[in-house]
Each structure stands twice: as structure tokens, then as C-alpha cells.
Amino acid sequence: MMSTPRPHQPVMVTEVLEALAIRPDGIYLDGTVGGGGHAAEIAARLETGRLIGLDCDPSALEVARARLEQFVERVTLVHANFAQLDRVLDELGIAHVNGILLDLGVSLTQLDTPQRGLSFRLEGPLDMRLDPTQELTAADLVNTLDERELTKIFRDYGEERWAARIAHTIVRERRQHPIETTTELVRVIEQSIPAAVRRKSRIHPATRVFQALRIAVNDELDNLQRALTVGFERLAPGGRCVVISFHSLEDRIVKRFFRERLKAGQAEQIRGPIRPSSEECAQNPRARSAKLRVLSKAP
Numbered sequence: 407m408m409s410t411p412r413p414h415q416p417v418m419v420t421e422v423l424e425a426l427a428i429r430p431d432g433i434y435l436d437g438t439v440g441g442g443g444h445a446a447e448i449a450a451r452l453e454t455g456r457l458i459g460l461d462c463d464p465s466a467l468e469v470a471r472a473r474l475e476q477f478v479e480r481v482t483l484v485h486a487n488f489a490q491l492d493r494v495l496d497e498l499g500i501a502h503v504n505g506i507l508l509d510l511g512v513s514l515t516q517l518d519t520p521q522r523g524l525s526f527r528l529e530g531p532l533d534m535r536l537d538p539t540q541e542l543t544a545a546d547l548v549n550t551l552d553e554r555e556l557t558k559i560f561r562d563y564g565e566e567r568w569a570a571r572i573a574h575t576i577v578r579e580r581r582q583h584p585i586e587t588t589t590e591l592v593r594v595i596e597q598s599i600p601a602a603v604r605r606k607s608r609i610h611p612a613t614r615v616f617q618a619l620r621i622a623v624n625d626e627l628d629n630l631q632r633a634l635t636v637g638f639e640r641l642a643p644g645g646r647c648v649v650i651s652f653h654s655l656e657d658r659i660v661k662r663f664f665r666e667r668l669k670a671g672q673a674e675q676i677r678g679p680i681r682p683s684s685e686e687c688a689q690n691p692r693a694r695s696a697k698l699r700v701l702s703k704a705p
């Protein structure tokens with residue numbers, strides 16, 4: 407078992423900076439400030455401008471605060487969900503921003519922290535909340551939803567072929583005792599998938615169910631849709647919205663939203679998917695599934 411969480415390595419930094427086309431006097435909103443990797447690069451390019459960094463995880467904000475110390479005059483960090491970026495901007499008295507960055511999902515640091523229950527490789531409580539001030543956990547879902555609801559989550563958010571069987575086994579097992587840890591859930595998933603299928607699979611059998619539960623616990627797809635909608639309204643004319651997604655459900659939402667704005671004549675241009683270079687993928691395996699999309703608002 408790993409003892410120290412790995413520091414998060416930002417993906418596609420060159421591509422993000424190019425896409426944001428930073429103005430030294432501009433106002434930028436990083437909705438997923440995380441370890442502050444992208445934010446530090448943005449802040450370094452500002453002169454009179456400002457960077458607003460949000461994260462729903464207070465411990466990520468602490469890491470970002472240390473990383474961004476040298477830019478303290480230009481940076482404001484706020485504990486908030488990016489779906490509420492309009493409220494944050496209102497409170498700061500900012501009407502419009504020149505760029506928005508969303509680097510979706512979880513950081514390596516979060517993934518490597520067993521107590522967060524995000525990794526099927528580490529023993530920990532079945533938590534999965536990105537924002538620890540939220541009440542609902544993955545254990546709540548696993549132990550209270552009925553079989554049909556669990557199947558739907560695994561199917562809709564995990565595209566899991568064995569969704570119904572896994573939900574069935576969960577409901578049977580939890581009658582004996584509640585499923586409280588990541589390892590217990592992994593065992594139940596493994597029991598539900600035929601051994602021959604498991605042997606042939608290129609991914610860990612728990613990958614899709616863990617993704618699905620994380621999306622459900624954190625309401626990730628609705629939050630993304632809302633952040634795009636309110637973010638677009640707060641983008642200044644000519645401003646850029648840059649989103650990095652890591653799976654097809656997120657990417658589909660971003661693609662559809664950008665295309666609709668273009669069709670409506672509200673966007674001047676959209677680009678993507680832009681993929682990381684093979685050098686970056688070799689050096690940072692997490693980058694392999696990254697897709698970057700860019701929208702420029704009409705002037």
C-alpha cells in the first residue's frame with residue numbers, strides 16, 4: 407500500500423495556456439484549482455489581472471495556497487463547487503471573466519489518499535466525497551438504494567455491462583452486513599463478474615463501478631452542465647472556456663454544449679478534442695485519457 411499520496415501533475419499545460427490566450431490584465435477563473443499546477447502557470451502570466459481559483463475540496467485548496475504563495479496579490483482562492491461560480495463571482499463583485507478552466511475529475515493526491523475511498527486499489531471507507539462538508543457518501547448509496555437504482559447508476563455513469571448482476575450481489579450481501587469499505591465492494595464486484603470475463607478484461611473489474619459511484623455521489627455531470635451554462639454567461643466577449651475531460655460522459659456534455667453555442671451564433675469558434683502528445687502520455691499515464699476542448703465566445 408502507498409503511504410504518501412503522489413503530488414498531482416497537471417496535464418496538457420502548454421495546450422491549456424495556448425487555448426486560454428492569457429491577457430496580462432485579464433480575469434481568469436480556474437474552477438478546479440486542485441494542486442495549483444495550471445493556476446501557477448496562469449498566475450505567472452498575469453500583471454494587473456486576477457485569478458480566481460475554486461475547489462470543492464478544502465485540502466486541495468491548502469495545497470494550492472502554498473503553491474501559489476508568490477502570486478498572493480493576484481490570486482483569490484475560494485472553497486466552492488464550480489457549479490456555483492456565478493455566486494462566487496457575484497460575491498467578489500466580478501461581472502465577467504476572460505477565461506474559464508475546468509480540469510475535471512480527481513487529482514492523484516485525492517486518489518492516493520485511502521481515507522477518501524476513491525481508489526479500488528487502496529483499502530479505505532466507502533466515502534468518495536470530493537467535498538467533505540457534503541453529507542451523502544458512496545456507502546450511503548451502496549447500502550440504501552434499491553437494486554434497480556443501483557443498476558441504473560452503474561449503467562448510466564459507468565457504462566458497466568454487468569450492472570444488474572453487481573447490483574443484485576450488493577443487495578444480497580448487504581443483508582448480512584453493510585458494505586463499508588472499498589475492499590468489501592471490490593470483492594462483491596469480483597464475485598458478480600464471470601471469471602473468464604475478468605481474466606480477459608484490460609481494466610480492473612471495479613473501475614467502472616467506482617467511476618459510477620463517484621459521479622453519483624458528487625453529482626458530477628449535473629454540476630458540469632450547470633458550470634458550463636453559468637460560466638458561459640459570465641464569459642466576456644471573446645473570452646475562452648477550456649475544459650479537460652477524462653471520460654466519454656463528461657466529454658459528450660462539453661462537446662454538445664460547445665456545439666449548441668456555436669450553432670446559436672454565441673461562440674466564434676470551438677476546437678477539440680485536442681489530445682496530449684505521446685511524450686506527455688509516456689511520462690504521465692493519467693494524461694492518456696485526457697481530451698481538451700476550447701470555446702471562444704463571440705466578440
Ligand SMILES: C[S@@+](CC[C@H](N)C(=O)[O-])C[C@H]1O[C@@H](n2cnc3c(N)ncnc32)[C@H](O)[C@@H]1O
Binds near residue numbers: 416438462489
Ligand atoms: C484534476 S484535479 C485539478 C488539478 C489542477 N488543474 C492542477 O493543476 O493541480 C481536479 C480538482 O477539481 C476538484 N473538483 C472536482 N469537481 C469539482 C467541482 N464540481 N467543483 C469544484 N472543484 C471540483 C477536485 O477536488 C480536484 O481537486
